[in-house]
Amino acid sequence: MELLQFTDKGIWCAAGDFYIDPWKPVQRAVITHAHSDHARWGNQFYLCEQASVPLLKLRLGPDIKVQGIAYGENIYFNGVRLSLHPAGHMIGSAQVRVELNGEVWVASGDYKLESDGIAVPFEPVRCHTFITESTFGLPIYRWEPQQQLFSRITNWIYENQQAGKASVITAYSLGKAQRLLLHLQDKVTRMMGHGAITNVNDLLIAQGYPLPHIEKITPDTPKAAFKNAVIIAPPSADDSAWMRRFNPYSLGVCSGWMQVRGHMRRRNADAGFALSDHADWNGLLEAVAATGATRVYATHGFSSVFARYLSEKGLDAREVSTAYGDEETITNPET
Template structure:
């Protein structure tokens, strides 16, 4: 019996009788982070890192049964030791370490190695078996340091102001949007945001995160407010009539998929910024190496290619099918 198994409901620990990020309702779920492909409605109970609790309640309802635990705080479930460790993907994002009878498995969820200033930075955890994502598991995906990316974003905003255009940035509403707000707050006086961003933003402000105030866009927002404004909206707003009121505007997409120029053209964007909350190729390799795992299972993304590379590099690796995805997905050939 493997310590963790891939089932039709999710990643299952038979010894502890719990699931990690299940995609179908189960009795006991341990959640890596609050994105919708990892945290589903309908489980009888949830366990997650403390910072994820209010985000889960926001998404799934205040009536869910949820327990928060601190990073690096071991708990026991039916004799199986479980601890959560920082993943750096977004606020509250955790890797799940499962230990039983001397065997250690780690489920990464989603992760990135660069410190974004808001989430607790990624912490490598040594284990026998590592379950890793591979959203950007190809050598073409190599991120610039975020300081350079944000410098380019601010320069783009400045150019738009000179042209008397609003700067509309598309970014995933939970995680990426807050990262933009946090990093740009010292350079931008005023942010207008879509309701999908304003709602989690308010929750995080209540929790004490150092984020700037924002103004929620409503049907009553005057057209004059958008002149030279910085607007942050989710990708779903891209082709919506919602944007017409902001004309003239320049559209920028913040996503790791912008590393490939053709994706920017397909999005009809004026600018693309390869800003991702997932590890790039080198980050994935660095993370796997740091675990010293003897065996690796590769989930969503370029799983076949990444598993093959690891195997050829001397690490036993297997691609597995799951229902996890990418919140900033545009085009992934393996999806």
């Protein structure tokens, strides 16, 4: 029997009787990170990295039964040894290492290799079998260096200010928005945000993260306050009445999908920035190689292409269908 199995509820460890990121309610769920496609409501017990605990409670409710453990800490379920290791995807994100009788599997969740300055950076974990995401598993997706990208975003903001426009930037409220705030805080004088952004931001500031406090936009915020401001909004606010109040403004979209120019046109954006919390093509290949795994399961994203490429390189690689998605396209503003 496989140490981890793909079932209609999620990734299941039969020997330890737990699921990793289940998409249907189960008794015991091990959660890689707090994004809504990986951490769902309805499980009886949650286990996650300790920094994810307040984020899970914010998203799923304060009364959930959740236990947080530190990176590298061992916990045992029916003799199965489980530990969590940094994934670099966002605050509290983790890879799940599972070991029984010397056999080691790692379920990566979502990950990126470049340090963003706020999440604990990705650490490869040696294993026999590696379950990897493949959100951007095509060779066209190769990210430019982070500092270079943020320089372009900053210059775009300055150009908008010279034109007397607000700069509205859409970014997922949990993860990417914090990267923007961290890197822009010393470069702009006024940042404001949608409630979905400020709720997460205020929680993380209370947890001790070095993020700037930003003003929450309310129906009472005067229009004059928006001139030349930087406004961070979730993707769901795009082309909404909430956003139209900022006129005149320029819209910038932060998403890995902006690597393909057609996506920017479809979003009616004035600027597109390929800022992603997922590994690009080279990052995926580097991560797989660093594990030393001889068997790889590719999940959500361009999984068939990525698995086929790995197979051509001599690995036992397979595509697996899961219910995970891409938070960059999720439209619920409360997540």
